[in-house]
Amino acid sequence: MKVQQLTKQYDGKAVVDGVTFEIPKGKVLSLIGPNGAGKSTVMGMISRLIARDAGLVDFDGRDIAKWKSKELSKRLAILTQSNQIQMKLTVRELVAFGRFPYSAGRNTPEDETIIDQAISYMELEPFQDRFIDELSGGQRQRAMIAMVIAQDTEYILLDEPTNNLDIYHATNMMKIVRRLCDELGKTVILVLHEINYAAFYSDYICAFRDGKIAKFGTVKEVMTREVLSQIYQVDFEIMEIEGKPLSIYY
Amino acid sequence: MSANTHTKPYATAARRANARKLAIMAVLVLAAAAAYLLVEVNPRYFSYAMSLRVPKLIVMLIAAFAIGGASIVFQSVINNIIVTPCLLGMNSLYTLIHTAVVFVAGSGSILAINANVSFAVDLVLMGIAATLIYGYLFRKTNHNVLYVLLIGTVLTSFFGSIQSTLTRVMDPNEYDSLLSTLVASFSNVNSEIILFSLVVLAILIFVLRRDLALLDVLTLGKAQAINLGVDYDRSIRRLLLGVTLAIAVATAMVGPISFMGLIIANLSRQLLKTYRHSQLILGSVFFGMIILVAGQLIVEHVYTYAIPISVFITVGGGIYFLYLLLTRRRI
Numbered sequence: 001m002k003v004q005q006l007t008k009q010y011d012g013k014a015v016v017d018g019v020t021f022e023i024p025k026g027k028v029l030s031l032i033g034p035n036g037a038g039k040s041t042v043m044g045m046i047s048r049l050i051a052r053d054a055g056l057v058d059f060d061g062r063d064i065a066k067w068k069s070k071e072l073s074k075r076l077a078i079l080t081q082s083n084q085i086q087m088k089l090t091v092r093e094l095v096a097f098g099r100f101p102y103s104a105g106r107n108t109p110e111d112e113t114i115i116d117q118a119i120s121y122m123e124l125e126p127f128q129d130r131f132i133d134e135l136s137g138g139q140r141q142r143a144m145i146a147m148v149i150a151q152d153t154e155y156i157l158l159d160e161p162t163n164n165l166d167i168y169h170a171t172n173m174m175k176i177v178r179r180l181c182d183e184l185g186k187t188v189i190l191v192l193h194e195i196n197y198a199a200f201y202s203d204y205i206c207a208f209r210d211g212k213i214a215k216f217g218t219v220k221e222v223m224t225r226e227v228l229s230q231i232y233q234v235d236f237e238i239m240e241i242e243g244k245p246l247s248i249y250y
Numbered sequence: 251m252s253a254n255t256h257t258k259p260y261a262t263a264a265r266r267a268n269a270r271k272l273a274i275m276a277v278l279v280l281a282a283a284a285a286y287l288l289v290e291v292n293p294r295y296f297s298y299a300m301s302l303r304v305p306k307l308i309v310m311l312i313a314a315f316a317i318g319g320a321s322i323v324f325q326s327v328i329n330n331i332i333v334t335p336c337l338l339g340m341n342s343l344y345t346l347i348h349t350a351v352v353f354v355a356g357s358g359s360i361l362a363i364n365a366n367v368s369f370a371v372d373l374v375l376m377g378i379a380a381t382l383i384y385g386y387l388f389r390k391t392n393h394n395v396l397y398v399l400l401i402g403t404v405l406t407s408f409f410g411s412i413q414s415t416l417t418r419v420m421d422p423n424e425y426d427s428l429l430s431t432l433v434a435s436f437s438n439v440n441s442e443i444i445l446f447s448l449v450v451l452a453i454l455i456f457v458l459r460r461d462l463a464l465l466d467v468l469t470l471g472k473a474q475a476i477n478l479g480v481d482y483d484r485s486i487r488r489l490l491l492g493v494t495l496a497i498a499v500a501t502a503m504v505g506p507i508s509f510m511g512l513i514i515a516n517l518s519r520q521l522l523k524t525y526r527h528s529q530l531i532l533g534s535v536f537f538g539m540i541i542l543v544a545g546q547l548i549v550e551h552v553y554t555y556a557i558p559i560s561v562f563i564t565v566g567g568g569i570y571f572l573y574l575l576l577t578r579r580r581i
Contacts, residue, residue: 049473073479080473086329087469087525100467100478151478 006055017211028181028188030198033208047078073101077148078157091143092128098150118150138169158190174201199223275536282543306436314538316500320493321511322534326469334512338402340497341506342409349413357427369443372502380494388487447499458492461485465527513567514538
C-alpha cells in the first residue's frame with residue numbers, strides 16, 4: 001500500500017500537503033505528531049472515510065477510489081474514535097457485524113465460527129451477551145477490535161485506539177495491536193498521541209508536522225532528541241528500556 | 251467451545267421471545283380490528299355498517315404502517331430515538347397546501363371537495379416538494395442530517411407562517427370548512443384513495459428494498475458503515491426521501507398525525523430491545539395499528555366523535571415524550 005502526494009485542503013488551507021510514504025506490509029506503523037498535524041486526516045483518506053483533494057492511495061496496484069467499497073471492506077478495516085452506538089446491541093451482535101462484507105447479514109455456520117474465534121481471541125466470552133452500552137470503555141474498545149478481527153482483513157487501521165482509556169487498558173490495547181501483527185500477520189496502522197506507546201509497540205513511525213511528513217523511519221530512526229524536539233517544539237531526553245528508545249519530555 | 255453452547259441458545263432465545271411478543275401484538279391488532287368492525291353494529295344494517303367501517307379501518311392500518319415504518323427508519327438514519335419525521339415539516343406543508351387550495355380555488359371547488367383529487371394534489375405537491383427540497387439539501391449540506399433537521403424545523407415555521415397569513419385574509423366561512431380537513435380524522439375516506447396509497451407504498455418499499463436491508467448496519471454510524479462496505483451517503487439520502495414520501499402518504503390520507511411516530515417507535519424499541527429493524531419496524535407498525543384502531547373505537551363509541559383522535563395522540567404523545575426526556579440518561 002502506497003500513498004503519493006496526498007493532499008487535503010479545508011477552506012483553502014492545506015491540512016495535508018503532498019504526503020508520500022509506503023506502508024510496510026505485516027508491520028505496525030504508528031502515525032504521530034502534534035494536534036492538527038494532519039495524521040488523522042491522512043488515516044481518513046487512506047481508509048476512504050475522507051475524500052482527498054489530490055494525490056493517490058495505491059492499494060494492491062489500484063487506486064483506492066477505484067475499488068468497490070465492498071471488496072475493500074474484506075481487505076481493509078478501520079476503527080475510528082467516535083463509536084456512539086445508540087442501538088441495543090450485544091457484544092456478540094456487534095462482532096457479528098464484522099462478517100457483513102462477506103454474508104450481508106445472513107451469517108453461515110462458518111461465519112459464526114469466525115465470530116466465536118474473534119470473541120475468544122479478545123477474551124470477551126463472559127461479556128458476549130451483554131449490551132454494548134453497559135460495558136466499560138476498555139471492554140467496549142475490545143469488542144470493537146473483535147469486530148475488526150471478525151472482518152478478517154489484511155490491513156487494520158486504528159484511529160487513536162488508546163484515547164479515553166486509562167494506563168492499564170491503553171497498555172493492553174497496545175499489546176493487542178502487537179499480537180494482531182505478530183500472531184495474526186496483520187498490517188496495523190494507527191494514529192497515536194502517546195509517543196512512548198508508538199516507540200515501544202510499533203516497527204515504524206511516521207511523524208507529521210504541519211500537514212507534511214517530518215520523519216518516516218524505523219522506531220530507532222525517529223525516536224531521537226533532534227527529530228522529536230523539532231516536531232513537538234519541546235525538549236526531549238531519550239533513554240533505552242528493554243532495547244527500545246523511550247522519550248521523556250518536560 | 252463451552253461459550254458456543256451458551257451463546258447460540260441465548261441469541262435465538264432473545265429472538266424467539268421477540269417473535270412471541272410480535273405475535274401477541276398481531277393478535278391484539280386483529281382483536282382491535284374485529285372490535286372496531288363489530289361493536290354496536292345493528293345486524294339489520296350489517297352490510298351498510300361494514301361499507302362505512304371497513305374503509306376507515308383499512309385507512310387506519312395503512313396510516314399506521316406508513317408512520318410506524320417511517321418513524322423507525324427516520325430515527326435510525328438520524329441516529330437519535332427522540333426525533334420524529336414531523337421535524338421534516340411535512341405536516342405544515344400539508345396544512346399549507348390545503349389552506350392554499352381553499353384560498354385560491356374556494357372550498358366548493360373540486361380540488362377541495364373530491365377526496366381523490368384532493369389526495370392526488372396533496373401527494374403530488376408534497377412528493378415534489380420533498381424530493382426537491384430534501385434531495386437538494388442533502389447534497390448541499392454534504393448529507394449532514396443535523397442541518398437537514400434544522401432546515402426542516404425552519405421550513406415548518408415558514409410553511410406555518412404562510413398558512414396563518416392566508417387564513418387571516420380568508421372568508422370566515424371558508425375557514426370553517428377548511429378547519430375540519432386540517433385535523434386528523436378518519437371520516438370521509440374513500441376506497442380509491444386506499445388503492446392509490448397502497449400502490450405508492452408498495453413502489454416505495456420495492457425501490458428501497460436494498461437500503462432497508464442495510465438499516466442495521468447504517469445505525470452503526472457513518473464510519474463503521476463505510477468500513478463494512480456500505481455506500482452510506484446514498485442509502486441515507488434514499489431512505490430519508492422514502493421517509494418523507496411515506497409520511498406524505500399518511501398525512502394526505504388522515505391528516506397531520508405523524509407525531510404518533512414518536513410514541514410507537516419508542517414503544518417498539520422499549521419492548522423489543524433489539525437492533526434488528528425487521529422486528530423494530532413490525533413492532534412499531536403494530537403499536538400504531540393498536541393505538542389508532544382502539545383510539546378511534548373510543549372516539550366513536552365513548553365520546554361519540556366529540557373529540558378527534560389526534561387530540562388523544564397529541565396529549566398522550568406529549569406526556570410520553572416528557573417521560574422519555576426525563577428518564578433517558580443521554581439524548
